[in-house]
Amino acid sequence: MTSTEEPVQEGLRPVRAEAGETVEVRFTVNGTPAVLNLPARVTLADALRDHLGLTGTHVGCEHGVCGMCTVLVDGEAARACLLFACQLDGAEVVTVEGLGRPDDLHPLQESFGRNHALQCGFCTPGFLLSSYDLLSNKPEVTDEELPAELSGVICRCTGYRNILTAVSQTRAAHPEGIPEPGNCARRTLVGRSGGQSATVVEERAEPSGEADRNVEIVLPEGDPTIAVQVDTALDVPFDEVWRVLDDVRVLAGCLPGAELTEELGEQLYAGRARVAVGPIKLSFHGIARVLEQDRETGTIRVLAQGQDTGGAQTQADITLRAHATAAGTELRADAAVYLTGRIAQFGRALAGDISRRMFEQFADSVRQAATTGEAPQRSHAAPSAFRMMFGTLLDRIKRIGRPRGGK
Known part of the structure; x- marks a missing residue:
């Protein structure tokens, strides 16, 4: 061959792309x-x-x-x-x-x-x-x-x-x-997660701008991949905790690895979330809609969905409830999470434990934000699923090795 061009198999398009x-x-x-x-x-x-x-x-x-x-x-x-x-x-x-x-x-x-x-x-x-x-x-x-x-x-x-x-x-x-x-x-x-953002016809798959405003978040039918309930006692007054829950930008910054990137109006937001699983780093782009934000009941409910470029998808129905106690505030997080793709390959029990760890970190970030007025900067870093997983396994080992009666 006299040409320096690489041969291309007939019928297939030559493609060259950088990693990521x-x-x-x-x-x-x-x-x-x-x-x-x-x-x-x-x-x-x-x-x-x-x-x-x-x-x-x-x-x-x-x-x-x-x-x-x-x-x-x-x-x-x-x-x-x-x-x-x-x-x-x-x-x-x-x-x-x-x-x-x-x-x-x-x-x-x-x-x-x-x-x-x-x-x-x-x-x-x-x-x-x-x-x-x-x-x-x-x-x-x-x-x-x-x-x-x-x-x-x-x-x-x-x-x-x-x-x-x-x-x-x-x-x-x-x-x-x-x-x-x-x-x-x-x-x-539609995407296998129920029709959201996995693909769209004649549009780009990654949601952005005007296209996002027309997206309706509909959760899949059936049981979620993970159902999580986490109760946390915060030594912070209810009014200070609610100031965090009432500010979506600060609230998003409290979620491990999450970041709000754009306010789309009508309680709809675009953002991204990062998760590190050993050498594999997932970066989810997606949207979230606030369905309820009621100070009287101390409740905020959010639907969210996101997709990684490698095909992993997640959807979640998250409800946060805060109420005043003598010692400060009791914060409850209820989440129904639907996973597909690589991120769904963890066992349900282990994935549930990791999710609970993430919500425990979230509650700690809410406490810090309520005290300082700002979400901790570390919450934007990609949380390590392996580190949380090993912490979970250690807890399990400790429970197994604990004598009956808790002594």
Whole structure:
């Protein structure tokens, strides 16, 4: 080669990005245009699952062997775990959600159900899309050839016989060619956390400015990942504590690693929060809305949501209640926290303990702010989850080793 330019694989966009830099990706997913801003390292599988809420694309080996993550890229089967999302700028992607509608299933889906080819369901999306690709490109495939043709997807329940029967019956029912995916149309794509800020159609994923003002924070259905309740006695008068709770900017500064960046009006605020997990540093950008701020009851309630560039997402419903006591103020924090992505990989119990530690630090910061009038500067630094985790483990060990009776 006489050129000094790096060779580029045909059909893939050359991408060069610095560490931590995001790349804008515009593609069509199940008929809907989508725009994502992602680090270049994010795979298509993670983009689909964590940023678009399309969790039908399953992740298994992450080496392109098991076939769980099979999707259609420009009409051809591809392993979503082996493609970086930034390579697919301008591509058309179809996932299992695009194959058929709940009230109008694709013939393959109907046949899988009719022949009990679902088993545990983990391999089903991969088999459905691999089968669709096979019948689209080789409609004349014979029953004898099916086992080899579908060997690229591994069924962990060993339900191959029913799967092969389902594919064979679909082929026989459509000798002129299998119908195209029936659920590909323009619609709103939402994040798996319930529709907030993971992605937006024809807008940037990171919320900012005017776009934020139109965002409605809706919590996911079901139980939260973590439910936390922390009671703290503060040796500070109620009036001084309420001055902190009544000033959202000071209050935000009391949250470990949090920082308010913009007041958007109508009790809506933009901000960021940082968490350090060993060498991994997460930086969440998001918004918060104050739903209630009542001095008479000493209550403030906040809904918040944020997303890290790597796909981790968090939403929270936080209620703070303060009431005067003879010794000062009793502060109670109740939080329902929903986590997805990397940050959700901690065990629930341990994540709950870490969250309680963070609220204990928050209460201490409120005490300092109530005394000095300013939130402590250290609260803007990224709190170390490992340090809090080890503190939690030490507490657990101490409780286990404590003799009965507490002596």
